[in-house]
Amino acid sequence: MNGLPNELLIQIASHLDGAPPSIRKFTHEPSADLTYSVDAPLKDLSRVSWKWRKIVLPILFRYSRVELDNDPQWVPIDANLIEAMQCQLSKLSDHEFQIYQKMRSKFKSNSTFRLGQAFDDPLINLCRLQQGDNFLKFVPNILWIPHLSFAEFGRFVARHNLKHHIKSLVVFTQKEYELRHVAAADALLGRQIFSVWSQIFSGLEPTRLVVAAPPASLAALLDTQMLSADAWAFDMKLHYIELQYEPSQLDHMRTSDCRPWNLALIHRRPWTYLGYNEGSSITAFSVYEYHLKQSPKMLYLILVRLAKEVQDCCNIRSFSFHGVFPFGTNVTIIVRALQKLKTLRKIQVQLAPGPENSLLSSPKRIGRAQPRDLWLEWNESYKVITGYLGLMEFEDGSEFISKDCNETGLAGEVDEHMQALQKRGSGWRKEGNHRWVRDSTLDQNAPSLTELSNNGMRQFSWWRKYLDSYN
Template sequence: MDGTPSHRTNVNSLPNELLIQIATHLDTLPPSVQKFAHEPSIELTHQDETPLKSLSLVSWKWRKIVLPILFHYSRIPLDRHPQWVPIDARLLENMQSQLTNLSNHEMQIFHKMRSKFKSSSMFAFDESFDDLLINLCRVHDGDNFLKSVPNILWLPHLPNNFMAFVRLASRHNLKHHIKSIVLYSDKDYELRHVATADAPLARAVAEIWSQVFFAFDPYRVVVAAPPSTLAGLLDTQMLSSDTWAFNMKMHYIELHMSESRRNEMARFQRRPSDIALIHRRPWSHLGYNEGSSITAYSTYEYHLKQSPKMLYLILIRLAKEVVECFNIRSFSFHGVFPFSTNTTAIIRALHKIETLRSVQFQLAPGLENNLLSSPKRMGRAQPHDLWLEWNESYKVIAAYLSIFEFEDGSEFISKDCEDSTLASEFELYARMLSDKGAGWRKEGVGRWVRDFSLDREDRETLLRPSDVTTYVS
């Protein structure tokens, strides 16, 4: 022994820089990335193992180290509680009998609606009068009378603890560490039949996105919700009266901004605060997962049914954007046996977006999905019909790839090719491209790259007139 005291070294004695490096090795891809291509469910953000969260509970030092990494991928569930009441003549009469018990907000509603009713020449209790002058009013804290109304309705709104999350992010300077936000709900928006619901819905949705983007600066946003709710959150419509036939519980949309666009965003003209989500940022990628269409195959004359058309409307809306830096360069679509008519509508919209450089499709169940072996899921659907629509869809896609003026080096990916059987099926459509003179070079499983050097000189003459008129309408 030389008399020098020994010092024990443990992980907490390491410098913070090394601890950060250790923590980053636990920063795995979040479930919203890993499961985005899976059949949609409310479990998109669920993860059984959360090593970073566990590490943050070890000590205050580790919590401080882990916190910025822990919130890279954040989630915001919409509040499930209904907050809106339809005010009609009969409800106003009940309010009048309890004036002394009304809150200040309820009194304002009472006087405003009473003036509106008095200005009408109709009798206040005619049934048509109720239909004509229904107003939706939001329930505030302290509105005990309105809270007791049996018919309280739901519009999308942020949870009560959202501001607590904002304060946490502000206190720990997390705003620029939050890369991704998943906004999700499993509640259906059911007020499409109420004409006066449009304005409250638009204000509620604008308020959601204004608060999210004021508090955070994510480069990726995912919205997971039932089709009716997603349409509202995206400021679009469904364009379908057949949603019952498809029984789609949830759709996903992913909007992603490249690092270069994020760094240059200060140069872009500031967007108005009440615009739709798709125009809030210069998104470079749009991904969509509409889930399974298989339930509709069990219905009479299934081929006449129309699935929800939010994606088609969004793509058309993007195509009308005149500033190239605010348009997408990559697109991915995931569905389980969508009808070929739906695929055709998507392709028609894609053809109008000239900035596209990467396109990806998945039209069959993934390897994690046992749908085809489940009699309960299949119902009365015939496998022949499923694969017929799959093949017709890929014919439409192949025609699009042969016509669209992709840049040299652009890519097409078929995720279906991860299944070796489907990969051999798709090879037939890949050969269609060369038959029409378009040069696409295969690189890896399910990936083709546009290669001008492989184009045939007579490419234009090989295209049939129907190829162009069908997909460029």
């Protein structure tokens, strides 16, 4: 084997290069195992010898992952903490003593101000822990802000010339960002998010980027909001967002003003595909008046922002949404945002648990949720989606894919919804088990609006009003 030329060894190694777990598992219910795989043949091969290590390295890191720092590093400095530091001056580090001196003059000395609650104090400053800060490291309220220590990985990439070999990157964290009640955190958060994306895109050129994070952290990383006070009811541990672009679009990016090439992730590259997985909404079905609850709205805000800030030549062409029994109202809001995007040519959805998910057979997961309610929301969501497919002017060849058709019993249900769409006058040709293609030549076989029955007219009008109500 050692006598073979490197070209043949590279060819041999390439046969072990399968689809990474971040692709295979993206449609699964979000978990910390997104990038984990039981089988790792390329890693095993890289341990055989230094020669194989050198051969495998560019392939091995084609799909990479970086994790945001997990340790909380920021301390809110308020009047109460300064008073506590005053009792320990001899034990403070140089950095802690500088903080004490700088902040002491900013706080009033009256007892009302000193005893006020820390997070209500308008003069809160956030200070980062440094090595040797033994007093501050034991403060109860040490806080977390998204931060990436990229230097070591960046040096590794540069040393082995891997920059252009890394095609996909997963940015991962399980930490929840909880600083929205501290006004002083806003500017700091902006700087930290700018640093995260600047480090990544200055050291790498991934054409695919996945961010996996709790909803609040993902909102921070996407420079947007959650627009929901009910996130607790849904108990969504992680959301995924996936972005892709064609390398040929980079030249267009550098020479055009078709989008604001600013700090936000969605404007860092000319993304042509956006995929989103919000996980399961089933926990909320056990909450009193569940239908009034609102799931996090980051996807809606991102889509609206793309529609407002990006011209058609540089906007997304393909979109996918994955969730487990999302509320019909949530799907309607997403559809309202999609209506503003005129560039979509491919849409994929999955709204029921996949074959890997045993949710429906787990009484603990279902809780007090009624199965009938779950399927009512699923059915309502497909009504909204097919209503959208019928109202929008998709060009011929546009695709709609339902991953739910892979499940026994659901293919017929989805097919009924698409057949109802055909009856309303929109031609979508079925190809295979789960794919429909827009075909305007089929429109002429459907009855015109004037030929529809009064009931059919009322139904058509209802879809439009239903969608318009979420403008």
